[in-house]
Amino acid sequence: MEKMKTKDFIKEIKDALEIEDEDQEITLKTNLKDLEEYDSLSVLSIIAMIDKNFGKQIPSSDFIKITTIKSIMDLIGKEHFE
């Protein structure tokens, strides 16, 4: 599987959270739980996004530990990113 660029991953996260505002700044340090778009419905989208791009399922016990965008990338595995 191809490695993904960080900026593409952030774009995927924005899509999953349905953030349409191009200017809304999301960085590796953004805490998902601080985003008003992050709710139990968007969790489904993130699971789907990770499965689609990386063929991986993140156990829910790890999922609840998610904080920043970086922490999701760590869960998926550094080897999947450029």
Added chain:
Amino acid sequence: MGVKITNIEYYLPEKIVTNDQLAKEFPDWSSEKIEKKIGIRERHIVREDETALDLALIAGKKILENYDKDKLDFLLFCTQSPEYYLPSGACILQDKLGLREDIGAFDYNLGCSGFVYGLALAKSLIASRIATSILLITSETYTKYIHPKDKSNRTIFGDAAAVTIIEKSEEEQIGEFILGTDGNGYKNLIVPNGGLRNRYDPNDKEIDDSSGSIRTNNNLYMNGPEIFNFTIKAVPKVVLETLEKNNITLDDLDFVIFHQANKYMNEYLRKKIDIPKDKFYLNLLHTGNTVSATIPIAIKDALDNKLIKKDDKVLLVGFGVGYSWGGTIITI
């Protein structure tokens, strides 16, 4: 010799809860967002004094308006919302529906896979010459288990009863089955208290799941992300295996009916498996997820809306609580 589905009817309780009503109770919930994402606008809910057996009885009487009840020689009742620990609801239904006494009747406890398992049981009973005409009732009232402040589950689940008649026939119209079980996931969709392991506790403490849903262990608990993980792994596999066992390809199928879990999950599975959109049914706008009743309701609605017709080959896949899953192909 074979077996076929000859009739389907269903009943939805009268009381309706709309997204707008839920959005009033849960101000951070958007009515439009719920409909767009999970494909549900409203769900039917039983009254306090109404049970899965009551719904089953109404649906059962409806189907018997056009079917000679004395032909029925077996009753299968699938529910996880029983009247009593004992006796079986099926025995009560035999009497209340006025069915013959020389017939077999029993309950079985399954959720979203329950209809497919019911077809497998019915087919076996007919093939082994134990029965010739079977009444399969799948009736569920999960809303009775859901905490009033559990936003997520109140949004997803609705109550319903479906009744299906399966008969001996010339041609085989119910194909081969793939059934599966993984009890390792049993804690991810569960009502922890109320059985004999953990008794119902009126003083059980409230648990806040941090996404705005509250429940106690007396209530239904669903670990949504984990259930989604399970379906991502199990459903594509059961689809492929069912096609293979029936010697048919996706292209040769006329229609696909999955258990109606929620629109987002089902759509994701559809894309992952590469099922064409026009062959794939989403049917939960007015009912929500009605557990073991979703598939027969979808078959009936697809027939009534002329989405499927005689001789069509339709893939059915049920999956969920247990975990338990099953797939088969029926010929309409």
